[in-house]
Amino acid sequence: MTAGSALGHARVGARFGPFLPVDLGNGVTLDYYEKRDEPIQSQHYAFLVPDERFDAVIARLEAVGVTYYADPRRKEPGRINRLFGGRGAYFDDPDGHNMEIMTRPYARP
Numbered sequence: 001m002t003a004g005s006a007l008g009h010a011r012v013g014a015r016f017g018p019f020l021p022v023d024l025g026n027g028v029t030l031d032y033y034e035k036r037d038e039p040i041q042s043q044h045y046a047f048l049v050p051d052e053r054f055d056a057v058i059a060r061l062e063a064v065g066v067t068y069y070a071d072p073r074r075k076e077p078g079r080i081n082r083l084f085g086g087r088g089a090y091f092d093d094p095d096g097h098n099m100e101i102m103t104r105p106y107a108r109p
Contacts, residue, residue: 044072045093046100054087054103066091072098 013021019031049057058080061068068089070076080089086104093099 040095042096042098044098044100046102048105049101049103051086051103054101057101058089061089061091072100 010025011023013023013029016031018033018035020034022030022032024030058068067077068080068091070079070081070089072090074090080087082088083102084104084107086102088100088102088104090098090100
């Protein structure tokens with residue numbers, strides 16, 4: 001899976017030292033750091049996406065064969081959740097990080 005296929009208009013930039021920048025095209029750049037000399041520790045990344053873009057993100061995941069889940073424990077494959085009045089889903093990136101997309105931010109007390 002390439003960054004562009006999962007993220008839509010993302011563009012991978014030139015390597016800068018150990019970083020590989022992914023320009024999301026909206027003023028946000030994710031700088032990935034590659035470590036080859038030790039195991040990667042799994043992380044969780046959540047992205048707030050506009051409701052009108054959510055279906056397109058799910059369609060891109062399906063198009064490249066990425067399984068998504070309604071829950072972070074991966075008990076509901078191919079389903080989305082409806083937490084906090086929005087929609088959301090979880091999926092793994094190629095390095096095993098737990099990615100989350102949601103249309104409404106978490107409700108905070």
